[in-house]
Amino acid sequence: MPGTSSTRRRPLLVAAAACVVLLLVVAFGVRQFVAAPFRVPSGSMEPTLRSGDVILADRTGSAAVHRGELVVFDGSGYFPKDGAISRYWVKRVVAVGGDSIRCCDDGGHLVLNGERLEEPYLAPGTDTSTVRFDLEVPEGRMFVLGDNRADSTDSRFLLGSPGGGMIPTDRVIGEASRIVWPLGRAGRLDR
Structure with missing residues (x-):
């Protein structure tokens, strides 16, 4: 048959x-x-993240964005396209809606809501910022910085751009929760 x-x-x-x-x-x-993988395109987040690291953006968390979080966001229309490898960016949230943030106090530190901001994630000897600013973050927005302040396109350099360098929080894809590649660096990311 x-x-x-x-x-x-x-x-x-x-x-x-x-x-x-x-x-x-x-x-x-x-x-x-649940989670989406993203490749870190530059050294702007060193020493926390390195160029080539693959991270997971946790999409299960609350919609609220919190200070200190590493977030992946869609920078279209806010961050420059020229020379950009991707429309997605990973940066640290330094201030959220209603916060006042300025650079810098007499010791060269950021001042958040009148208090010196401790930034243990910066490499020793890192200048907090060469750009001076004093602003209030509008509701629904976030002020983001790279951990490698000497080599990071972030909110400081976009203060005169549309949105004043502050990204709408609804552009957040998710919190960068862990490094998954390379295996030698794999693990959970702490704030």
């Missing part, structure tokens, strides 16, 4: 195709609603 063999294969092919479609739907759902 020559037709029996092909008849048996058809349900197997249908089952395999259904499994592939199901896996694709699950992968899309995880990326869209």
Whole structure:
């Protein structure tokens, strides 16, 4: 019976195709609603993140953005396109809506809401900022900086741009929760 063999294969092919479609739907759902991988394109977040690190942006957290978080956000229309590797950026949230932030006090430190901001994530000897500013962050926005202040395009350099260098919080894709590659650096990211 020559037709029996092909008849048996058809349900197997249908089952395999259904499994592939199901896996694709699950992968899309995880990326869209749970966690999405992003590659760090530059050294602007050193020493915390290095160029080439692959990080996961946790999309399960609350919609609120908190000071100190590392966030991946869509910088389209806010951060420059020329020379940009991606429309997605990773930076540290230094101030959120309602906060006042200025640079710098007599010791060269950022001042957040009248208090010196401790920044243990900066490499020893790092200048806090060569750009001086004194501003209040509007509600629904965030002021972001790279940890490598000498080599970071961030809110400081975009103060005269649309949005005043402050990114709408609804542009956040997720909190950078962990490094997944390279394996030697893999692990959870702390604030």
